[in-house]
Amino acid sequence: MDALTSEVPSTSSVAHHATGSSTISAANESIPERGKSNSSSSLMSRMVLNDNKAGMEGLDKEKINQIIYEASKGSKFYENERKKEEQLNLRIKEQQFQMDKLTPGKLQEGIREADRIIENLNQRYDLSHTIVHVDMDAFYAAVEMRDDPRLRNKPMAVGGMGMLSTSNYIARRFGVRAAMPGFIGLKLCPDLVMVKPNFTKYTAVSHLIREIFATYDPNFCPMSLDEAYLDFTSHLDWRITSSAIDRTFLLRPRSVLDASNIESSADSACVCDLNKVLRPLLVSSDELQERTLSDFSVSTVIEKLCQNSERFKICPECQKSFPSFKAKVYGVSTEDAVLEMRNRIEQRTLLTASAGIAPNTMLAKVCSDRNKPNGQFRIQPSREEVTNFVESLPIRKISGVGKVTEKLLGALGVSICSDLHLQRGVLYHLFSPTSFRYFMRISLGLGSTLIERDGERKSMSTERTFNELNQPEELYEKCRELSRALAEDLQEDRLVGKTVTLKIKTVAFEVKTRSHTLQYDTNDENKIFQAAKQLLKTEMKAEAPQPLRLRLMGVRMSKLSSDSGRCTLTSMFQRQMEKNSVTGTAPAKVDVEDKPSDRLDLTGLAGTSDVVEGDFHCIESTGDDDCAITSSDCDMQNVEKWDQNDNGCSEFDVKRLLEAKRHTAKKGSQGKGKQTVSILNFVRKADEKQTPKVCDESEDSSCSLFENSKSEAVVVIDGEYEEAVPERGDILFAKVPSEAVPEFTNEEPDLVRCPICCQQKRNWPLDLFNDHVDLCLNKQTIKDILQDQESQMASTSSSTPSDLNMTTNRKRQKQDVQLPSQKKGVKRSKGQSSLLSFFK
DNA sequence: GCGGATCAC
DNA sequence: TATGGTGATCCGC
Known part of the structure; x- marks a missing residue:
């Protein structure tokens, strides 16, 4: 979260603290020899090594930053970073200015207000939950090391020249870390081994650990493949009453684990997770049915059982003999419970996890980093312990405080959490209420005590970085690809959306977004593409006569809703059609959402599936250059021919078409086929006798069914340009053929029927009818x-959370630092x- | 509603 | 040679 954008000032009373100006490499300057000024001139806070990560303590930052600087300087990326840094410095200056304006009276007022809010927050102090944050250690790297022993003693990272996702702890000693480009990693550590990521594998491992998570908190909240929040409260209650057997797990020693993943001869020992294959056998065995066994006797009994009984010597899964192991009985304490979970994870995946235990998510997150790797840390649930912990904690450790916030706050003399309280009078005036409240919560050590599954997703997007593209055809083609990919993703999740956003990044790394909100929901490739293309076109025009030079493009859909069970007019009419197929009635088929780019389907209407010509004034967009408007009578003089555009696919200037349409209407020409210029994907016409008095604008306002002066029912799709720009395969109509008329044989002329509930009324007034349909x-x-x-x-x-069925590595996340979640x-x-x- | 910025992973 | 992709939120306009 940010919330710190605009008017953020600083106080002069803390000016001596401020690192406000762009001077030197900033980050956390506790290093004494920092006195040295910026000899390498512009070392920016945003370019220096971010060592806020486990395994990166005590590095020679000076040297590392110099290497990073040398590798970056002069690049387009670097220049852009410099620009952003300047902007940030301006913001800090503004902050300073605002702070200087604060009178002592104002400050006092700020403190008063702050204390009032703090008092309020204090009412909500809740220590009754035990929240655990679990985080796999160097996850991707650890998986790769596990599966390739040759990597185990080398500095390695997962990723490529462009970007690294994770590095192992050896590489971290060189300053190589996640979010660093691979080529810089190589400069820092020439021996660095880079491994391509294998998400299928990471996802599989993620499944395993989530299965274990679920046994402690079925409602756990995964934050990514390797991280989750769990509420242990209920489990710990259960634990008190549990038997020793319940708390017993089988552990193969680390040496066995390490050996188990190495290719070995066929007669070697079983490598299955004993807790999966053997433990259930033991737990259900007669010998262990005595639930009152003491902690000590359980392990003894198990040991004897496995020594003496053949039943427990051969793995039922792999038919090999079980390896040596010991049965460990975990205690009922919180620490034991978490240790048990971590050990089970290790047994199952051969990978280690770290965990943080605290009364809320904010603290638990910080704790999980405390004893990384392969460790855990707990803040006892007492007011004192929490206060103690938070006091000296650098604000940068808090999830939600990034480098910008760190620098902004640093300029106000705030670097550790207790500073937030000291400076509350200033912060109150300089930050938004949201940010201020967030800061106060941090300083009190407050966080969310609720582990919630993510709500509905709010957006879905696809973006790609590429070598420079600047030709219109190339750019349109890329846009098309992205639109297609996005449409597929949306359809897979049965989602539709209204707002299409185009994202571009120029070769100078400047990022822009441009969005447009449609009148209707869609997940159709063509619809998305039309919108995105238009936005792209506008950007290209803005750049003309220079070409638009891009290194990245993305398309996002937001304002999402679910497509499943959606009651579109489409589905209504379809349902109705099915119902009526017996009686022979056939309401107009409006099929916009489902098959938007299909050709006009006249099948079953006039006994032909071809586009009818002659009386029709229709043009099929073939995408060819020679495609032109040929409507005979319609006044189309203002309509020029299609622009050659978009990779050979013609583009039609709809504004002109609509203009022509208006023009035609104004002239009032009533000749054959002149009344309506409709751009449509599908059209049906009613019988003259049965002309519905319909002018139905459904939720999809771009699709309207109306009656023209020939008493023909026409479906028109002519709302905004997105849906109006004809695509290859679309058909333009000036008129509807009367031959292609379905018979409404079973209906009386003035009888209007609701397509959903089938209620019928004579002369149903249009607005009332619409209300009813609504x-x-x-x-x-x-x-x-x-x-x-x-x-x-x-x-x-x-008890198995649905999220165990992950299908993609796409994730939704949620931060506890936000305002009360508005559950949608x-x-x-x-x-x-x-x-x-x-x-x- | 839009666009820029920030943040997490 | 070379600096990611996805999703969310906040702020100002």
């Missing part, structure tokens, strides 16, 4: 929701009535 849609939605909930309720009792319920449509009104 209501019906909601009703169906509610039903679906309730059904969902019921089925969920039925399955909640299962299911989206409500306008005019939704209460549940009661639906069902009474």
Whole structure:
């Protein structure tokens, strides 16, 4: 979290503390020889080594930073960083200015207000939870080392020349760390071995550890493949009453573990996790049914059993003999419980984890880093212990305080958490209420005590870095690829969204985002592409006559909702069609969302699946250069031919088309086929006799069904440019053929029927009809929701969290530092009535 | 609603 | 030769 953007000043009373100006390498300057001024001139705080990581204590930062600087200076990346640094320094100056303006009276007021807020926060002090943060040690690197013993004694990192994701502890001694480009890692450590990441493997390991997590807290909250928050409170309660057997686990010694992952002869010992294959056998054996066995006797009994009984000598999984192991009975204490979990993880994965134990997530996170690797640390749940711990803690250790916040606060004389309290009067005035509150919570050692699963996802995106692209066709092609990938991802998760955002990064590393909100939800590749392309086009124009030179492009969809069970007009009509197929009625088929780029489907209408010509004034966009508007009577003079664009795919200037349409309407020409210029993907027409008095604008306002002067029902998709720009395969219509008319044989002329509930009314006024349909849609939605909930309720009792079924390494995260989470319920449509009104 | 910035992993 | 991808939030406008 940031929240620290704008008006952030500093006080002059702490000016001597301030590292405000751009002077030297900043970060945490506890190193005494820091007195040396910036001889290497612009060592920026944002370019120096971030050693805020386990295994990076006491490095020769001076030397490392020099190497980093030498490797970076003069690059485009470096120049951009320098620019950002200057910006930050400006912000600090502004902060300083604001602080200087603070009068003693103002400061007093700030302190008063701060104390009031603190008092308030204190009311919520809650030490009743035991929160555990677990973090695998150097996860990706550890997996690779485990699987390739040759890597074990070498400095290595996972990643490539471009970027490293993790480094092992040996490499960290050289200053090589995550988020560092590989080529710099090589400069710091010429012997560095770089290994390509293998996410499939990491995901598999993640499954294993999550299975174990779930046994301590079925509602644990994974933050990434290798990290999670768990609420141990309930487990610890259970532990008190548990038997010794419940707390007994089988441990292969480390030497056995190390050997177990090395290729060996067929007759070697079993390498399965004994807690998976052998422990269940033991636990259910008659000999161990005596639940009152003492801690001591359990291990003795197990030992004897395994020595004497053949049943416990051969692994049922691999048929090999079990290796040597010991049975360890863990105590009922918090520390024992966490140690047990970590040991089980190690037995299962041959990898070590570290853990932090504290009354809330904020502290637990800090603790898990304290005794890394392969260690754990606990803050006792007392007010004193918490205060003690927090007091001297550098603010940078807190999740949510990054290097910018660190520097901003540093300029105010705040570097450790107790400083936040000392400077509360100033902070109150200089930061937003959100930020201030966050700071006060930190200084008190307050954090979230609730471990919540992530709510609904809020956005989904795809972005790619590449070698410079600057040709329009190349850029459009990239945009197309990204749109396609995003559409696929959205569809896989059955999500649709409204806001399309284009992200670009120029070759100078400047990042821009441009977004557009559609009138409707979609996850269709073409729709997304049209929007993104338009945004891209605008950016290219802004750059003209220079080419737009990019090194990255991304497409994001936000304002998401679920596509499953969604009550679109589409699905309504489809449902209705199915119902009516027996009786022969066939309401207009509006199929925009599902098959947007399909050709006009006249199958079953006029007995042909081809595009009908002649009376039609239709043009199919073939994407060819020679594609032109040929509508005969429609006044299309303002419509020029398609721009050649987008990699051979023609682009149509819709504004002009719409202009032509308006023009036509104004002229009032009533000749054949002149009334309507519709851009559409699908169209159906009603029988003259049965012309529906429909002018139905569904939730998808870009898709309207209306009646033209020929008493024809036409589906028009002509809202905004995104949906209007014809794509290859789209069809432009000026008129609808009367041959292709489905018969509404079973309906009376003025009878209007709700497509959802099938209620019929004569001369149903349009607005009332719309309201009714709205209501019906909601009703169906509610039903679906309730059904969902019921089925969920039925399955909640299962202790296995659904998240164990990870399919991608995409993750959602949640920070405890934010405002109270606004749990997003299911989206409500306008005019939704209460549940009661639906069902009474 | 949009765009820039910050942060975590 | 060469500095990532995904998701979230906050702030100011």
